[in-house]
Amino acid sequence: MLETKTLCPDYQFIQEVESYGTFGAEACFQCRKCTNGCPVAFAMDLLPDQVIRMVLLGQRDTVLSCNSIWICISCETCTTRCPNKIKIAELMDGLKEMAIQAGIACPQPQIRTLHETFLKNVRKRGRVFELGFIQKYMFDSGELQRKWNNKELRYDLKLGLKMAAKRRYLFKPSKINGKDEIREMLAYAFEKKNKP
Numbered sequence: 507m508l509e510t511k512t513l514c515p516d517y518q519f520i521q522e523v524e525s526y527g528t529f530g531a532e533a534c535f536q537c538r539k540c541t542n543g544c545p546v547a548f549a550m551d552l553l554p555d556q557v558i559r560m561v562l563l564g565q566r567d568t569v570l571s572c573n574s575i576w577i578c579i580s581c582e583t584c585t586t587r588c589p590n591k592i593k594i595a596e597l598m599d600g601l602k603e604m605a606i607q608a609g610i611a612c613p614q615p616q617i618r619t620l621h622e623t624f625l626k627n628v629r630k631r632g633r634v635f636e637l638g639f640i641q642k643y644m645f646d647s648g649e650l651q652r653k654w655n656n657k658e659l660r661y662d663l664k665l666g667l668k669m670a671a672k673r674r675y676l677f678k679p680s681k682i683n684g685k686d687e688i689r690e691m692l693a694y695a696f697e698k699k700n701k702p
């Protein structure tokens with residue numbers, strides 16, 4: 507269980523969170539339907555309903571440093587199940603942004619590297635080139651070294667070869683139209699996100 511770091515409630519926290527999008531977190535009545543459907547709840551240190559509760563209780567430090575906001579895979583099961591239409595998946599993304607902006611160390615650094623590598627790849631090519639993306643991720647996250655040391659790399663290579671045999675990825679990046687527009691969209695989103 508995650509250690510609760512803020513004892514004094516921060517009553518501004520909910521307003522700040524809701525300024526990242528209209529999530530409707532205040533409507534939560536703790537039915538736990540979100541948590542009961544979450545496919546990755548087993549790996550979270552705060553369950554989705556607990557994240558919402560902590561947001562409402564103004565527990566800023568606990569929420570922004572929990573691993574749940576990074577473990578969330580944005581599948582939207584919780585959002586679909588919530589009887590109060592709370593946008594939980596989007597809220598998790600908003601909390602990630604807040605944690606980055608607050609300079610809070612990510613408890614799952616590989617996941618942050620995965621997000622960043624993905625976005626860089628899309629910015630460069632207009633769409634993701636899977637082979638280049640996974641190579642860059644493996645280097646930048648330190649997973650290559652870790653898997654090499656643990657002798658796990660052969661499993662990935664075996665899987666990669668199987669996928670190549672079934673043509674599940676391309677060996678060369680494909681060209682797309684509208685690359686500049688995609689870059690502009692990303693630049694706009696980034697600029698908007700960083701406005702005070």
Ligand code: SF4
Pocket residue numbers: 533534535536537538539540541554555558587588589590591592594
């Ligand atoms: S499903 Fe909705 S109302 Fe129920 S606990 Fe989750 S966020 Fe709250």
Ligand code: SF4
Pocket residue numbers: 540543544545546547554577578579580581582583584585594595598
């Ligand atoms: S969006 Fe995130 S929190 Fe919601 S069910 Fe999926 S993984 Fe769980």
